[in-house]
Amino acid sequence: MSAFSLNRRRILSLWLPRLPIDRIKRQFGQNNAELDKTPSVVVAKQNNALQIHALDDAAVRCGLEVGLPLANARAICPELTVFDADAVADAKTLGDIADWCDRFTPLVALDPPYGLFLDITGCAHLFGGERALLQIVSGALTRRGFAVSAGIAGTSVCARTMTRHVSGKIIADGEEADAVSPLPVFALGADAAITSGLRRAGLKTIGDVAARARHELSARFGAGFTTLLEQALGQGDAPISPRKPLPDYIVEKRFPEPVATEGVISATLSRLAAMLVTAMDRQGKGARRLEASFFRTDGAVRTIMVDTGRPVTKAEMIDRLFRERLDALNDPLDPGFGFDLVRLSASRTEIVVQQQRDLDANVHDNDELAALIDRIAARIGGKRVVVHLPQDTHIPERAVMAVPAQHHLAAAAQAAWPERTESEPPLRPLRLFEKPEPIKVPFATVPDGPPHHFTWRRVTHAVVRVEGPERIAMEWWKQDGKALTRDYFRVEDEAGLRFWIFRDGLYESETRGAEEKPVPVNWFVHGLFA
Structure with a gap:
């Protein structure tokens, strides 16, 4: 398929409020009973003092909360286990979860610091509907040790507002205002100063704020807050920014049972290559960049990319390039407990220009040379196969520029190099x-x-x-x-x-x-x- 069919827009919002502490507990093992019984917190330095940045259920039962100074927390709970915050590790964990979410839709966007947006427009039916998809995603993350809140709505801001206060809500189109009106104003995610100003004005819920005139809110809190409110009420929308651009063509194979054998994986890639070529051929295009993604049952995702010098229009050529790439991997493709999804996509395509191939022998030679370069590049890397292009300069070290052969083969064939007669001695060293x-x-x-x-x-x-x-x-x-x-x-x-x-x-x-x-x-x- 070339793209998702756009019907009514639906956004799935995920929020992992305890990501820092959940990540640390996963490092020690999810079955560490002693760590689960001990109240644990993650602290970060703010305003020249260590404050609680994240905490687990045991710490919540002790009366601790986010933002409490560490000294006060130790006074309340002396047996407290303390970990230092690591924003880099948290961001990497969120990125790994976003990669895992690619199995549901390639349109996955980050919602910092601990949230994700999934554009599930037109693809929820593949998983049994929105309710089933919500349960699948939430259940899988919960089993992996993450506390998660999820919700679906027609706008990203509305979905995010719901997940910050309640989990598992699915809001139909046109019901956004009724759904968010009872929620407290802090669920909007506005600045702390704006939230405090709303409370001082007696506006405790989103419905109270929505009842006020828009020009009054803009004059007091700015146009940005008014826009945020309208998006939460479903009266406007803001596009999300996916982590990865949507490929031109995508084909995939889902398995009811995980597969791990090399033969099945290779045969699946071959069938997907044939499907991809058929889809591109309808519009007269060929692939210049191909990506094969392997989704493991434990959440790990392995993506292998192959570039080509010329648009590829044959399934056997795609299959051969990926075989070369897989055979040359320093880190072999580890199926673990098996793959439950294999996806093949063409992230960059070009229109195929038809050439006269019966009378021009050079066309066949060029095709064979381009295919050879693609195979070598797939094995050792595209940057290691280079051609040299002459440069318009008299400086010796700048007279020649090495460029990747895959992308500059035609330019190298037409390059004009200075000629020298056989009797003339060389003016430049070899x-x-x-x-x-x-x-x-x-x-x-x-x-x-x-x-x-x-x-x-x-x-x-x-x-x-x-x-x-x-x-x-x-x-x-x-x-x-x-x-x-x-x-x-x-x-x-x-x-x-x-x-x-x-x-x-x-x-x-x-x-x-x-x-x-x-x-x-x-x-x-x-x-x-x-």
Whole structure:
């Protein structure tokens, strides 16, 4: 299928209020009975004091709450177990849960700090309806040790407002205002200053706030709060920002029982490749980037991506590229207890341009070369297969640029390189160093000439033949005011080795008393001739 059919918009909101403490308990094991009995909290430094950032059920039963200073909490509950907050680990855990939620819809967005939005428009029927989908998601997260509150509504703000106060609610279209009106004003998620101002004005519920004129609210609390209120009441909507862009084409296979054998997985990929090619062929497109996602029963998700140099329109080519990629993985694909979903998507596609292939033999050669590059890139990585393109510059180290062959093969075939006759000696060495290497040159009696001796890599070379100089001025607009001039020489030592050396900068002179002495400059070797 190319995209989801958009009917009425439905958003599933997930809120994990105790994510930091739930994450830590999962690290110690979900069956740690001693840790479950002991009140546990996560603390973070706020206003130069350690305050409770998250807490478990046992700590709540002791009368502790979020925002309470740690010193007060220890006075109330001396046996308290304290952990330090780790925002990076919490964000990673939330991202892992978002990856797991991709099995229900690819439109998953973050709702910081501990929430998620799932756009389930047009796909809830695949799981037995909205109620069944809500129970599946909530039940799976609860079994994995997370406290979760979930709700479904027509707008993201309305769904989020419900989950902050009550769990398991499904609000039909047009009933948003009636559903959120009894809720307290803090459920809107507005700034603390705005919430306090509403309470001081006697507005304790969302219904009380909604009864006031919009211009009064805007004048007192700003237009942003008015917009938030309207979205919670279902009178407006704000689009969510998915973590990943929606692929152009998606095909997937769900298994009633988890599969773990390599043969079944390979056969599933082959069938999905055929389905994907059929869907793309209807619109005359081919895939340039393919992603295969494997969803394990324990929540782990493994995604493998393959790029192609040209649009791929054959299922056997897709199958072969993924076989190459899977065989070359340093971390093999571990099915664990099995995969319950395999998804294949084309995240980037292009229109296929038909070419005359019967009379032009070069077209077939180019296709074979592009296929070979794709296979090698799938095995060792696209950045390791490069072509070189000439650049319009006289600077030797910038005259050639290495680029990925998959994306610049056509440009490399049409590149215009300078030609040289067979009788003409090479002006540039075959081997050019990435960075010029310094050499030691004794002070020359003729400042503008080449050295008679130089030392490179602890070996001294006596110069017997010289060609040059070839003066190359640096590009002053790229040197940050340090534009230097290089004089290149082709030199040969007494052993027959030929070097390409240059002097960085021109010789200048300085006056010391009555004498005028030249100031030395640096010498480098830039390449070697064959």
